[in-house]
Every structure is written in C-alpha cells, then in structure tokens.
Amino acid sequence: xxxxxxxxxxxxxxxxxxxxxxxxxxxxxxxxxxxxxxxxxxxxxxxxxxxxxxxxxxxxxxxxxxxxxxxxxxxxxxxxxxxxxxxxxxxxxxxxxxxxxxxxxxxxxxxxxxxxxxxxxxxxxxxxxxxxxxxxxxxxxxxxxxxxxxxxxxxxxxxxxxxxxxxxxxxxxxxxxxxxxxxxxxxxxxxxxxxxxxxxxxxxxxxxxxxxxxxxxxxxxxxxxxxxxxxxxxxxxxxxxxxxxxxxxxxxxxxxxxxxxxxxxxxxxxxxxxxxxxxxxxxxxxxxxxxxxxxxxxxxxxxxxxxxxxxxxxxxxxxxxxxxxxxxxxxxxxxxxxxxxxxxxxxxxxxxxxxxxxxxxxxxxxxxxxxxxxxxxxxxxxxxxxx
Ligand SMILES: Nc1ncnc2c1ncn2[C@@H]1O[C@H](COP(=O)(O)OP(=O)(O)O)[C@@H](O)[C@H]1O
Ligand SMILES: [Mg+2]
Numbered sequence: 227x228x229x230x231x232x233x234x235x236x237x238x239x240x241x242x243x244x245x246x247x248x249x250x251x252x253x254x255x256x257x258x259x260x261x262x263x264x265x266x267x268x269x270x271x272x273x274x275x276x277x278x279x280x281x282x283x284x285x286x287x288x289x290x291x292x293x294x295x296x297x298x299x300x301x302x303x304x305x306x307x308x309x310x311x312x313x314x315x316x317x318x319x320x321x322x323x324x325x326x327x328x329x330x331x332x333x334x335x336x337x338x339x340x341x342x343x344x345x346x347x348x349x350x351x352x353x354x355x356x357x358x359x360x361x362x363x364x365x366x367x368x369x370x371x372x373x374x375x376x377x378x379x380x381x382x383x384x385x386x387x388x389x390x391x392x393x394x395x396x397x398x399x400x401x402x403x404x405x406x407x408x409x410x411x412x413x414x415x416x417x418x419x420x421x422x423x424x425x426x427x428x429x430x431x432x433x434x435x436x437x438x439x440x441x442x443x444x445x446x447x448x449x450x451x452x453x454x455x456x457x458x459x460x461x462x463x464x465x466x467x468x469x470x471x472x473x474x475x476x477x478x479x480x481x482x483x484x485x486x487x488x489x490x491x492x493x494x495x496x497x498x499x500x501x502x503x504x505x506x507x508x509x510x511x512x513x514x515x516x517x518x519x520x521x522x523x524x525x526x527x528x529x530x531x532x533x534x535x536x537x538x539x540x541x542x543x544x545x546x547x548x549x550x551x552x553x554x555x556x557x558x559x560x561x562x563x564x565x566x567x568x569x570x571x572x573x574x575x576x577x578x579x580x581x582x583x584x585x586x587x588x589x590x591x592x593x594x595x596x597x598x599x600x601x602x603x604x605x606x607x608x609x610x611x612x613x
Pocket of ligand 1: 501502542545547551555560561563565566568569570571595
C-alpha cells in the first residue's frame with residue numbers, strides 16, 4: 227500500500243473515532259463547570275460539575291429549554307449569559323457570588339462562532355472558588371492565631387511573676403500566723419491557704435497556656451515505646467493519685483524503636499493516662515496497648531500499602547463521655563472539672579499533629595473511653611560514623 231494511502235486511511239479512521247460522543251464525554255468529564263447556550267437562548271450544554279457548583283439538580287429535559295427557565299434560581303448566572311451577545315468585551319477570569327448558596331464562582335464567558343463567523347451561542351466556563359476561599363481563610367486564621375499565640379505567651383509571661391510573688395508572700399504571712407492560736411489567726415490562715423491554692427491553680431493555667439501556644443519544635447530521638455509508655459504512667463501517677471487502679475500495658479514485640487520527640491510524647495501519654503485516672507476516681511482498669519499497623523489498604527480501595535504506623539490505645543473503664551462532650555474534648559478550655567484547665571487534650575492533639583499522627587476518642591457512658599493514637603514509624607536515621 228502506498229504511504230499516502232495509508233495516511234489517508236488512518237485519518238479517516240481517526241475522524242470516525244472522534245465523533246460527537248467523544249466531545250460529549252469530554253465536556254461531561256471536565257473538572258470545570260461548562261454551560262453553553264444557543265443564540266436563541268436555549269440551554270445546549272450543562273455538565274455535572276456545573277449543576278453541582280450552582281447547587282441545581284439536573285432535570286431530564288433541561289437541554290433545549292430556555293436557559294432562563296433552567297437557571298431561574300441563579301439570576302446572577304442568567305445576567306452574565308444575557309450579556310454575552312451585547313458587547314465584545316466579555317469577562318475573563320471574573321468572579322461572582324451566588325446569592326442562593328453563598329458560593330463564590332470564578333468564570334470566563336466566550337462566544338461560540340460557527341463556520342460563517344456568526345455568533346451561534348455562548349459558553350460559560352466556571353469553577354467553584356469556595357474551597358480556595360476556605361483555604362485562604364484558614365491561612366488568614368493561622369496568621370491571626372500565630373499573632374494571638376504570641377500575645378498570649380507574652381501575657382502569660384507577665385502574669386507568671388506577680389503570681390509567684392503572691393504565692394511567696396502569702397506563704398510568708400502564713401508562717402507569721404502559724405504559731406498564733408487566737409480565733410482571728412485561724413481565719414487568716416485559712417484565707418491564706420485559699421490564696422495560695424488559687425495562685426497555684428492560676429499558675430498551672432498559665433503554664434498550660436504557654437505550652438499550648440508555644441510553637442512545637444520537635445527533637446526526635448530513637449525511643450523504645452515500652453520505656454516511653456512506662457515513664458508516662460509514672461508521670462501520670464505524679465499528677466493524679468492512682469488509688470487501686472490496675473494498669474495493664476502491652477507493646478507487641480514487632481513494634482520497632484521509633485524516631486520521635488520522647489519528651490513531648492511522654493507528656494502526651496501522661497496527659498491521657500492522668501485524664502483516665504481522674505475520670506475513674508481511684509478504681510478500675512486502664513489498658514494501654516501498642517501494636518503495628520502494617521500494609522493496610524487505603525480506605526478508597528487502592529492497593530498501595532501505607533507507611534508502617536504504630537497504634538496506641540489508651541482505654542479506661544471509667545464513666546465515659548457523653549456524645550455532646552465528645553465533640554468538644556479537644557477544644558482548648560473545654561473542661562468538666564471544677565479545677566480543670568481544659569488544655570490537656572488540646573496540647574495532646576497539638577503534639578500528635580506535630581508527629582504527623584492522628585488521634586480520636588470513642589466512648590460509651592458507663593463503659594469507658596478509648597483514645598486511639600496512630601503515629602508513623604519515622605525512618606530511624608543511623609548516626610553518621612566518621613573515621
Ligand atoms: N478518660 C476520660 N474519661 C472521661 N472523660 C474524659 C477523659 N479524658 C478526657 N475527658 C473529658 O475531657 C475534658 C477535657 O480534658 P482535658 O483537655 O485534659 O482538660 P481537663 O483535664 O483540664 O479537664 C475533661 O474535663 C473530661 O470531661
Ligand atoms: Mg486533663
């Protein structure tokens with residue numbers, strides 16, 4: 227077969243393949259909203275993303291109907307399309323906000339010309355900008371929080387010194403009244419005790435606020451999880467009396483040494499265990515269990531195995547947390563305890579986030595609470611041996 231003939235044949239096969247259906251699929255699969263109208267105002271094309279972005283439900287006979295009817299709930303879009311044939315200066319990369327849904331839409335309007343150069347219709351390409359806006363808003367919020375954090379840290383520092391002075395001076399006064407046993411002195415001593423107790427508590431809040439707002443600087447080191455968890459229990463016992471609570475701890479033998487900030491994670495687990503001790507009021511059982519999660523399939527059905535991670539569960543058989551409270555326990559200053567700061571779990575979450583981990587809590591009233599922490603096993607970097 228001559229070469230030119232072969233080329234012609236391929237071209238004709240190609241032109242047969244690229245038929246109308248291909249263009250329809252192209253439009254319906256675009257990740258941009260596409261909407262086209264004919265010169266006489268009928269809706270010619272509207273893909274799924276367009277319906278979704280405009281918050282409309284697709285009707286079976288939409289195509290071929292006047293676009294002003296189909297888009298009756300989106301007057302802003304009708305306005306833009308109606309102007310398509312009025313001027314040559316069509317908007318490109320413009321934005322509008324849909325009053326009905328509050329969504330921000332970025333769009334470009336073009337005219338469709340036929341082979342004779344006549345305007346046969348107009349098309350609107352658009353994208354829902356709500357997510358972009360949310361990202362920008364989050365960015366702004368992060369900046370604002372960073373500034374607030376600096377302010378809180380500065381105030382906390384300023385408050386710490388006067389608080390310490392109040393505590394010390396109240397202590398000095400109490401000593402002066404220690405040996406006097408008249409009725410008035412007993413009252414004064416009690417009031418001084420209250421002052422010292424309150425000052426100590428205010429100081430604890432200041433320390434936790436500082437901890438919460440301070441940017442985290444991880445100091446990773448190779449750590450045995452078993453040692454770390456055991457030390458966390460001791461630390462928790464230093465904060466809250468354990469009473470007769472039974473501790474049941476197990477770390478599966480295949481959990482390797484991990485590279486993590488041992489100091490921060492020790493405090494983090496101590497916070498979880500101390501909360502359990504507090505909730506249980508001296509009796510029951512706290513179970514801490516660590517195991518590997520390896521090669522588990524991604525939730526969306528993919529087959530890629532995830533980097534190996536360790537899952538640590540801290541379970542108590544205490545009173546549990548109500549569904550309403552469960553949604554708020556990680557929020558700063560949420561506490562149900564008269565002397566609580568509500569910052570413990572907020573700091574816990576911050577430390578877990580800094581390690582690229584996740585944390586969640588499940589609970590059933592009367593049956594106890596489980597906190598599940600998942601941490602990636604960071605690659606253990608061996609020290610450089612020189613010489
Ligand atoms: N193991 C637990 N059992 C029951 N409630 C808990 C447990 N851990 C946390 N909570 C609830 O979460 C709240 C917030 O905890 P946290 O942030 O540590 O602050 P705080 O301990 O100062 O109250 C607690 O006041 C308590 O209501
Ligand atoms: Mg706490």
